[in-house]
Amino acid sequence: MNNPWVLDNWHLMMRLLLSVLLGGVIGFERERKNHAAGLRTHTLVSLGSCLIMILSIYGFSEFVGQPGVQRDPARLAAQAITGIGFLGAGTILFTGKAITGLTTAASLWVVMAIGLAVGAGFYVPAAATSLLTLFVLWGLNILEKRYVNNLKEHLFTVTLDGNMPVTERIEELLRQKEAKLLKIRLDELERDGDGAARIRLLMNVRLSREEQLLSVAEQIRKLEGVRSVAVE
Numbered sequence: 001m002n003n004p005w006v007l008d009n010w011h012l013m014m015r016l017l018l019s020v021l022l023g024g025v026i027g028f029e030r031e032r033k034n035h036a037a038g039l040r041t042h043t044l045v046s047l048g049s050c051l052i053m054i055l056s057i058y059g060f061s062e063f064v065g066q067p068g069v070q071r072d073p074a075r076l077a078a079q080a081i082t083g084i085g086f087l088g089a090g091t092i093l094f095t096g097k098a099i100t101g102l103t104t105a106a107s108l109w110v111v112m113a114i115g116l117a118v119g120a121g122f123y124v125p126a127a128a129t130s131l132l133t134l135f136v137l138w139g140l141n142i143l144e145k146r147y148v149n150n151l152k153e154h155l156f157t158v159t160l161d162g163n164m165p166v167t168e169r170i171e172e173l174l175r176q177k178e179a180k181l182l183k184i185r186l187d188e189l190e191r192d193g194d195g196a197a198r199i200r201l202l203m204n205v206r207l208s209r210e211e212q213l214l215s216v217a218e219q220i221r222k223l224e225g226v227r228s229v230a231v232e
Contacts, residue, residue: 007058019050019118022130023111029137035104036091045084045108046115052080053119077116084112107137153182154213158201158220159189159227166225167201173223177216180206198227 023046024039031038056076088105110133117126160166167186174181183204188197207213213231221229 007054012054015050015054015118015121016047018123018126019046019115022046022114022118022126025130026107026111026114026133026137029134030104030107036101037087037104037108041087042108042111045087046111046118049080049084049112049115050119052076053116057120077120080112080116084109103137107133153204153206155232156201156203156205156217156220157230157232158203159229160199160201161197161225161227166223169223170201170203170220173216173219174205177207177212179212179216182206 020043024043026046027037027039027042030042053076088108091104091108092101110129114126114129114133117129158170171181181203183202185202187200187202189200205216207216217229217231220226
């Protein structure tokens with residue numbers, strides 16, 4: 001590779017294959033956890049970014065030295081950085097009070113950067129970034145669950161007397177227990193034989209301490225107007 005603007009076929013294939021390998025490793029981690037963007041998505045993002053970088057640097061070598069021609073190898077790469085935002089936004093979901101997919105969107109952005117780095121020939125930084133990304137996605141996830149937010153989401157199904165205003169008292173009870181109400185839904189059930197209205201309340205709740213589960217369920221059951229409580 002005496003000419004810095006020319007890439008032979010061997011190095012071209014090596015860079016493309018390396019981008020597939022590094023992107024696929026991160027995608028495999030996302031696939032194992034059943035995220036929207038998994039193995040194939042991350043691999044394709046890395047591969048495509050690598051090809052864009054190669055094209056940006058070496059694809060227009062015949063124009064080097066021509067009058068009035070100015071080379072900017074980073075131009076196509078800059079457009080890739082902007083374009084990945086649309087794909088990342090597609091993995092972010094807003095459901096009720098919960099937002100999911102931010103980590104997967106960030107991993108797609110990092111994989112894009114890894115592909116660009118491989119395409120530019122920065123093999124060591126690309127490989128190091130892949131290892132660090134795996135550490136963040138896998139290692140820090142374990143630390144988060146164990147020490148930071150040892151929280152588990154539970155589904156509370158509460159049957160209420162339709163004539164009793166109970167929901168505000170349930171919300172106040174959850175606040176006292178430092179529980180986070182993620183999602184709530186109210187369904188009107190068929191009336192009983194006595195004609196009394198019944199309402200089913202579905203709540204996705206995240207507790208600050210797992211041992212509070214039975215205590216919270218019992219206290220909700222004791223509220224006036226609550227017919228039954230079920231927890232999953």
